[in-house]
Amino acid sequence: AQSVTQLGSHVSVSEGALVLLRCNYSSSVPPYLFWYVQYPNQGLQLLLKYTSAATLVKGINGFEAEFKKSETSFHLTKPSAHMSDAAEYFCAISLGGNKLTFGGGTRVLVKP
Amino acid sequence: EPEVTQTPSHQVTQMGQEVILRCVPISNHLYFYWYRQILGQKVEFLVSFYNNEISEKSEIFDDQFSVERPDGSNFTLKIRSTKLEDSAMYFCASSFSQGALGMNTEAFFGQGTRLTVV
Numbered sequence: 001a002q003s004v005t006q007l008g009s010h011v012s013v014s015e016g017a018l019v020l021l022r023c024n025y026s027s028s029v030p031p032y033l034f035w036y037v038q039y040p041n042q043g044l045q046l047l048l049k050y051t052s053a054a055t056l057v058k059g060i061n062g063f064e065a066e067f068k069k070s071e072t073s074f075h076l077t078k079p080s081a082h083m084s085d086a087a088e089y090f091c092a093i094s095l096g097g098n099k100l101t102f103g104g105g106t107r108v109l110v111k112p
Numbered sequence: 113e114p115e116v117t118q119t120p121s122h123q124v125t126q127m128g129q130e131v132i133l134r135c136v137p138i139s140n141h142l143y144f145y146w147y148r149q150i151l152g153q154k155v156e157f158l159v160s161f162y163n164n165e166i167s168e169k170s171e172i173f174d175d176q177f178s179v180e181r182p183d184g185s186n187f188t189l190k191i192r193s194t195k196l197e198d199s200a201m202y203f204c205a206s207s208f209s210q211g212a213l214g215m216n217t218e219a220f221f222g223q224g225t226r227l228t229v230v
Contacts, residue, residue, distance in 0.1 A: 032217070043116070043203060044155070044221040051217070090155060099168055100147070100219060102155040 002027040002093045006103035014111050019063075019078040021106050023091030026072065033074040034092045034100065035065055044090065050074060061085070086110045114138045118204050118222035125194055125229055133189040133225045135204030144187045145205040145219060146179065148172070155203065161187065194229045201226050 007022040025031060035047040048059025055067040061084075065076045074091060091103040117136045125131050137144050146158040159169040161179050178190045187206075191198055205219040 036221075041223070043223040044205075046218050046220075049218065092155075094217075099145075099157050099160055100155075101157065104154050 002031060002095055002101050004091050004093050004101055004103035006089075006091050006106050008106055009104060010107045010109065012109045012111060013081045015083055016080050019076075019081045019085060019108065021076040021089050021091075021108070023065075023074045023076065023103060024072055025074060025091075025093050027093060027095060029095055032094045033065075033067060034094070035059065035063070035074075035076050036090045036092060036102075038088045038090065038105075040087070047076070047089075081108075081110050083110050083112065114220075116204055116206055116220050116222035118202075118225050120225060121223065122226045123228070125227070127196055127229055128193050131191050131194055131227065133191075133202050133204075133227070135187045135189075135206075135222055136185055137187055137204065137206030138208075138220055139185070141206035141208050141220075143167075143207045143209070143219075144179075144181065145207075146189045147203040147205065147221075148200040149203065149224075150197075150200040158189075191227075194227075196229050199227060199229045 003026045005024045013019055033050040036044040037047050038044050047063050048057045050057050050067045058064045063078045065074050067074050088105045088107045090105045092100040094100050119134045144161040147155050149155045157170050159173045159179055160167045176192045180188050201224045203224045204222045207219045
């Protein structure tokens with residue numbers, strides 16, 4: 001069985017500061033990993049995905065994530081936070097099919 | 113840009129009543145899913161559907177739940193006799209394919225239906 005753990009249910013960053021959201025996974029087979037974002041009153045939007053190609057994955061809105069097998073991690077970063085990045089972020093895992101197992105989510109607050 | 117649409121956005125129902133949540137997936141997609149998120153909890157997989165049958169379901173998806181693709185465009189989730197604990201945000205999703213290479217496997221999500229059982 002697979003699982004995802006997101007460290008920190010809430011993260012507060014200053015505008016212009018680095019955003020770092022942590023995701024660790026557990027899987028018995030090579031996984032596919034995803035980051036989704038949910039803006040208030042909206043659905044889940046894919047930010048980026050790892051599917052066994054490049055370990056550093058670039059996504060939309062300046063986000064990127066690095067797959068580290070040795071650390072079973074897939075942390076999400078953005079060099080400079082913008083007010084519009086305030087949202088909830090979900091890490092998710094899939095084992096080749098499309099059933100997604102989600103982490104608990106991290107809510108990002110951006111301070112001016 | 114194509115999108116998954118869900119109706120209604122909010123639904124309030126009395127315990128024991130049947131509800132049907134509706135979804136229109138992206139038109140050329142072949143795989144369809146329902147997820148739910150109870151307030152304050154994780155997004156949980158309920159069921160996946162392909163070629164007019166359920167391909168996988170979770171332990172949450174018991175006999176009270178059913179899914180249907182009645183007319184080639186809509187994808188519905190029916191809860192036969194709602195319980196208080198069914199109160200949640202229900203998300204529909206669709207994808208074009210489901211493959212080991214991960215190509216075109218991105219699942220597109222709708223905005224969700226908030227179901228409140230009173």
